Amino acid sequence: MSIKKAAAAALVAALGVTTLAACGADDVREAAGKSGAPAPKTVTLVSHDSFNASKEVLAEFTKQTGFTVKVLKSGDAGEAVNKEILTKGSPQGDVFFGVDNTLLSRALDNGIFVPYAAKGLDRVPAAYQLDKEHRVTPIDSGDICVNYDKKYFADKKLAPPVTFDDLAKPAYKDLLVVENPERSSPGLGFLLGTAAKYGDEGWQDYWTKLKANGVKTVDSWELAYNQEFSGSAGGRKAKGDRPLVVSYASSPPVEVLYGEPQPKVAPTGVSTGTCFRQTEFAGLLDGAKNPQGGKALIDFLISKKFQEDMPLQMFVNPVAKDAALPELFTEHGVVVEKPETMAPEKIAEKRDPWIQQWSSLVLK
């Protein structure tokens, strides 16, 4: 192609786009509808970067329904939700998976989902079903908890901390590293956990004590866990010197799964009295090109097959009652009896002012 031809082609293309934009999205979609396009055979799932599912399970969905799943990863959880809000009405896909209770209100208030009561919802405990209109369906839950380095506490002959209160005790001075709640979701979960535990006013006193007790803050889970924490593989290499870190209740089983060689017992443990429960939801996007496939996909996400696949893919717990946990979790994981929780509406309301207060309290 000569330069002139290429130039002409590009110009035509550029003009074409402008015209399309000018004539408006609705006209185009209407025209497409009238031409009687066949129902699409793929269903697009938009999610955050941590989404994973095994190939066999996705193939099973295709076998059951005839739809192929296409996964579009859209950044970290907050980024992915915001992108859906921005593209409201002309979404990138049909179903969005991965909005958690800390972001749920933002998604619902912006109306990006349309209601759909999934088949099999009766197998999901009511405690998880935070939206009575069924705009979102609970898919998994996980607990953000302090993890400890077993070897450190064994060597020091010191009992590892169990509760939030313990973390502020002199015995655990200079041992804890946390993530900045503004930039990291475990960090936010931990802050919300303390607020749920000590109340809207009390949490500030608690953090003042934590600060006096030498808590360290870094920006991301990766840095806290792989760099500062003495119990992880990365942290050991980096000579991390903090035996307490804010991570997940599922981190110890994962340390076993990816141990090299696999250890008989997990090198890390969980302080079960420091947990905040996160639940993740999926919803059918408003303006989905394939709503039928989307509905089938949401049904599938809470099916036994998918629910039992999740723990080893995303290291979260299934919400369906009939889904069994893998042996890795039952053997090396912990059961968190009483995690802290908070209503999504309250999180939406308090999140920003709390983060601001936290910053001036802890960072300054």
Added chain:
Amino acid sequence: MVVPVAFFALFFAWPVVSIVERGLRVDGVWQFGRFGETLSRPEILDVLWFTLWQALASTGLTLLIALPGAYVFARFEFRGKGLLRAVVTVPFVMPTVMVGTAFLALVGRGGLLDELWGVRLDTTVWAILIAHVFFNYAVVVRTVGGLWAQLDPRQEEAARVLGASRWRAWRTVTLPALAPSVAAAALMVFLFTASSFAVVQILGGSTYSTLETEIYRQTVVRFDLTTAAVLTMVQFAAVGVVLAVHARTVRRRETALRMVAPEETARRPRGIGQWALFAGVLLSVAVLIVLPLGVLVERSFATSRGYGLDYYRALQTPDPSGTFLVPLLDTIGNSLRYAVVATLIALVIGGLAAAALTRRAGRLVRGFDALLMLPLGVSAVTVGFGFLITLDEPPFDLRASWILVPLAQALVGVPFVVRTMLPVLRAVDERLREAAAVLGASPWRAWREVDLPLVRRALLIAAGFAFAVSLGEFGATVFIARPDSPTLPVAVARLLGRPGELNYGQAMALSTILMVVCAVSLLLLERLRTERTSGEF
């Protein structure tokens, strides 16, 4: 001219304008009042001030350390030069998370400096500045060195013969000739460091924030698009001022230069002074670039049972949880494919733009020259979010298309292609083109016969850079790369995002492979240059 303009308008201007408009016009009402309000907040002013001074300091420090390097690479002949030039470009492809880790191993707690002298630089501004030098060293070496190697040293020698001191000869002959490319390099380093995101976030702790991290915070964390839009406009204005200043300083200095083949100008260092310079440059490269990279390599071999290849072997087998669906080694192929396409796009667009910019003068064209640099200084979050709300209708519903990745990567590559080629193209004596035209050559033919042979080297250097940029690009790729075909940096990030020894070790091993792939690709590209262009000058 039309192609680059259309490309720029479609894939940069339109998305950015749309997202800014979305933020500034809420429910049909323009929110211009927010400018004053936002810009009078003390924490925003702090952010602006820090952004500016750290970028200036980073640029100054990078020039100070890298200009001698550019000289050494341009004028000295030594064994392993090609390899070393490839190595200094490797930082550009390294995922910043990895680099953060490497730097913490050097300057953080228990790091090398700490053990030797008890010095810790983590969460200080020094860590940020040094990391910026690490990342941008190659920008200076490649942009300035590309032209320097082709300057005829006899002009300087002539000045010496006429009685000028060494310093005076350099200042009056070489420096003016180099000025446009030094200014271009400084500008690019400034734009890169002013919009630096991950380095500030990892090494700055929670203490420092720049305009870029603040735009990210407002867009992604707080979802306050209005404040983000105001900050984007401020970023635009600032970048605009920098570009205008740059354009003024460069225009005065451009002259036709006598150029020779780089092979003719390079020779072995002679005398104590030259050897000292040479040794100094090698030392700075070793400490600033090779050492941090070396830490990552070391960790990729350090298993719990001593040094071994365990992590590399694990890369060939599917992951125990089946997460990656394919052996991780396949990610190399994915990365290379994206990088080749992105490089081609950048070369075509950048080449056409550079050719158009040499021919025509005038305010409009110069304005466009500056515009092409904008993508370097404007927040990636802004562009990424802009893509989403603009490229959502056929035939440009590219949000789910793989082509979006190389397109976004090319946006960063194009300025580099233009910047590397322009000084060389403008230095071509216009009379050569006129002579060709008089002899009956079409403009295309004249460009091919006159300009192309002279810029081929610059073109390849630029191509190497565009290639490296896309090989390591993460931001655009992560949100588009399909789970069954992740690129190498995306796979590294996912591995680092999970607990477990094997994940961490594999991340280190993959990063090491990324370094090697990058270095080898750049070496091959250099080889291409010497085979094709020898004897054409």
